[in-house]
Amino acid sequence: MDIQKLTSAAVNFDESMIDEKIHSVRNKVKSLKTDAKTSWLMKAISYIDLTTLGGDDTPMKVKAVCKKAVNPLELLSMPKEHVHTAALCVYPLRLADAATALAELDKEHKVSLATVGGGFPSGQYPLETRLREVEIGIENGAKEMDIVINRTMALMHQWNELYEELKQFRTVCGNKVCLKVILATGELISLENIYTASMVAMMAGADFIKTSTGKESVNATLPAGIVMCKAIKDYYELKQKKVGFKPAGGIKTAEEALEWIMLVQMELGDEWLTKDLFRIGASSLLDDIVKTLTK
DSSP states (O other), X not given: OOHHHHXXXXXXXXXXXXXXXXXXXXXXXXXXXXXXXXXXXXXXXXXXXXXXXXXXXXXXXXXXXXXXXXXXXXXXXXXXXXXXXXXXXXXXXXXHHHHHHHHHHOTTOOXXXXXXXXXXTXXXXXXXXXXXXXXXXXXXXXXXEEEEOOHHHHHTTOHHHHHHHHHHHHHHHTTTSEEEEEOOGGGSOSHXXXXXXXXXXXXXXXXXXXXXXXXXXXXXXXXXXXXXXHHHHHHHHHHSOOOEEEOBSSOOSHHHHHHHHHXXXXXXXXXXXXXXXXXXXXXXXXXXXXXXXXX
C-alpha cells in the first residue's frame, strides 16, 4: 500500500474555520438545559476510560479505582440506573491487580480492562521491545491496548515506515483486542501532521485514534480533535469503516467532557456517541462529573 500517495491529499486547515467550530461547540454546551446536561453527563461516564498511570500505583489504589469504575454513582443520593465506565486503564504491572478486583466487583464484566504499550509514553524504544510489551499485556488479560506512535517517524514524514510499524501492532493484537493508537498530537507540530498520522493509523488497522498520553506538555485540544474527526470522516468515506475517537490528557471537568461530546456530535454525528466509537481518557474527570451531578 502506497501510504504516501493515499495521504498526499491531506488538506490545508483553515484555522479561522476551526476557531468558528470551537465557538459553536462551546455555545452548544452553554445552551444545554439542566435536564439535557444531566443526561449527557450520565452518558459521559459510560464513555470514560478511567485511568491510573502513576509510578505510585499500588494494588490498593488500583482496587479503589476499580470500585469507582464499576459503581461511580454509589455515593449519590439521586435515583439512578446502573452506570459504569467503559474501561479501566492501568500499567501492565498492575493488570493482575485490576483483573482480580474487577472479577470481585464486576460480575457481569461490563468494565473492559485496558493497558498501555508500545514504549508508552515516549515511544523511544526498540520496536522489538515495544511489540513484546503489547504481547505481555494481552497475556495478562488486557482486552484493550493503548499504544503510542513513533513520533520521530511522523515528524520526519516517514509515513510508510510508520504504517509498517503499526501493522505489526495490529497483528499482535489480532481481532480480539481493541487497538487504540495514541498520536501525541501536542508533539506533532502541525494540523497537517495530525491529519496524516490519523490516516496512517487507521489504514494500519487502529480501532480508535487517540489524542495524547496525558504525559506531554500539550495534551488533548479541540483543534486537534476537529482535525482527527475530519480524518475519521474521510476514512469512513474511503473505506466504509468506522474508527473510534478518544480524546485524552488534561480533560478534568464536566464542562470539558460536554465540549468533547458536542464536538463529536457536530463533526461525526450521534452514531459515533457510543462506547464502541467514542471514549474519553481521564483520571480525575469522573470525580468532577459526580460532583456536578450532585449539585
